[in-house]
Amino acid sequence: MITRTERIRTLKLKFDEIIAFVKQIEVQYQDEIDSVNPVYRKSALNLVHYLGFRNFDIDEIQDQLRDLDFPSLSNIEAHVMRSLLSIRSLLDHLLGNTSPEKRKGIISVKKSKKILNRNTKLLFGYKSRKRRTRIMVTLPGTAADDYSFVGRLMDSGMNSARINCAHDDAEAWGKMIQHVRNSSENKIINCKVMMDLGGPKLRTGAIEPGPKIIRLKPEKDVSGKVANPAKVWIAPAEFTPPNDSVDVHIPVGEDWFAKVKRGDTIRLRDTRDKDVKIVIDGRKGNGRWGYCFTSAYVSTGTTLKLYKADGEEKLKEKVGELLPIEQYLSLKVDDILILHKDPKQGENAKYDESGKVVQHAHISCTLPQIFLDVKVGEPIFFDDGKIEGIIEEQSEDELRIKVTYAKDLGSKLKADKGINLPQSDLKVSGLTEKDKEDLKFVVQHADTVNYSFVNDENDVEQLLTELAKYERPIGVILKIETQKGFHNLPRILLKAMQTYPIEVMIARGDLAIETGWKNFASIQEEILRICEAAHIPDVWATQVLESLAKKGVPSRSEITDAALAQRAECVMLNKGAYIEKAVRMLDKILRRMQKFQKKKQTMLPRLEEADKLFLSHDRFNI
Secondary structure (H helix, E strand, C coil), X not given: CCCHHHHHHHHHHHHHHHHHHHHHHHXXXXXXXXXXXXXXXXXXXXXXXXXXXXXXXXXXXXXXXXXXXXXXXXXXXXXXXXXXXXXXXXXXXHCCCCCCCCCCCCCCHHHHHHHHHHHHHHHHCCCCXXXXXXXXXXXXXXXXXXXXXXXXHHHHCCCEEEEECCCCCHHHHHHHHHHHHHHHHHHCCCCEEEEECXXXXXXXXXXXXXXXXXXXXXXXXXXXXXXXXXXXXXXXXXXXXXCCCCCEEEECCHHHHHCCCCCCEEEEECCCCCEEEEEEEEEECCEEEEEECCCEEEECCCEEEEECCCCCEEEEEECCCCCXXXXXXXXXXXXXXXXXXXXXXXXXXXXXXXXXXXXXXXXXXXXXXXXXXXCCCCEEEECCCCEEEEXXXXXXXXXXXXXXXXXXXXXXXXXXXXXXXXXXXXXXXXXXXXXXXXXXXXXXXXXXXXXXCCCCHHHHHHHHHHHXXXXXXXXXXXXXXXXXXXXXXXXXXXXXXXXXXXXXXXXXXXXXXXHCHHHHHHHHHHHHXXXXXXXXXXXXECCCCHHHHHHCCCCHHHHHXXXXXHHCCEEEEXXXXXXXXXXXXXXXXXXXXXXXXXXXXXXXXXXXXXXHCCCCCHHHCC
16 A cells, blocks of 8 residues: 555656646746736746646646545646745645755735736726626617717726727728716726737628519517517618617608608508508607518508698608618528639529429629638538538639538528638738738827737737837737637747737637537637736627627526626627627626636635525625
């Protein structure tokens, strides 16, 4: 039988081996460590130490430490060498050796917390009252015209505002930023502005447009009676609805619109020659709300007749130019899809009278240069993995793809949907020409630039070279959203740490597709750990409380996801009609959960009445 002393001696030898290897790795990457910004030098050293430490099967050592009633190394990330030396000293002491190794310049537990807090504060501003984890909110285009909306987001708990350069323009961005700055000043809140560079977008191209028709569709109950009328936004074409709660927009001329009053009625005959009535309600901004209690199909050029409340006809108008109905390709398992270089509009498959395919479904690709980077047999995903396929044939002009996964009745592939090639060695990355143009605005107005699709240290070098052209310093958020980006994360961080401050965003949408569903949870965990080892703040992003933000009601799984998100320094919410509600909910979840979890460390707050064998969380209510 192995004695306790023998087990301690064996464990001590293992620690000797680990520490020796970690020191060796330090020497091997000394040039990379010396190249970082002086502020990050100890953090870079700790990152290298952590990677050396993880070269071993630590889970076996953890079990041995637990069996001997020792600390299990489960929270070692931020202070690797100090923890390793401390445990080895304890083992030495138990073996009668009293000369522990001491080393200067390594980070203690207390110091690691201070470094991470400093870096977080610089990027995200001061934390909210009673909440450690910050909240980042993606601003919709309407934030450019609605100052009070931005203020309400701050009141709800927003700490930083995200603007996506892939949408809107410099004029709208400027208005959004001014609203953020003014609200910050008025509320004495240090709300930061983050701006996303679009990056190289691998998406589906245009599809042949459908007819220019809108449908008014009231909500009905189980008996078929109208429960809620269709809500119609009536305004001149240039004025978009103020939020997403409107069903359709009927564009009209300005002179005619000026005559529309509350209580009036609009009558029309729809495309089915059906009589339809729309009742006009109150005014909202540059338009008016109308309510329709019957289903209707309205096309461009439909005649509108305006009546007063007493039934007197005022005047007529024709519906302005409507957008065509968004079309899609319908794809089933075993269907063939042609992805082509030619920017011609996509079409569904065509069949002859016997049902034989005479033309496969086809659609263009926004980055056809990737065709030369892919290989036959590699998988391809569309629209966040809703459709999967295998590349059967490849040329510089097109790819022939066999659909391997879709819904039983067919999945819809629309224009401007993401394409992922997780096993292909794509050469497309870094800054696009649009990114470089947008960067001029970003550096001048934002606090941080969010860098999309970072695959390796060369991508980082491109950004640092471009930023060197400007005198104004700016924070950098590295968006990790590919298999390649995850694989190269340590090298990406060491290169990025040449500037200050930096941060990592776990862009979970593309990353989950790129890395595979079964792998994603562990990959997300590793990114959090690597960032903690480098004392780099991280952002938990994509689909956080998405159902709540878009539909007003959360799913149970996304509540759990939001609770886990407090392990990051910041959580990002995407836009939606109920975004204010989502921010308030996330604020409450994060404040409550930080009493139970701090980063990876489990906290044990007092349970009232536990001594009476009852459980209660009333004291944690926010």
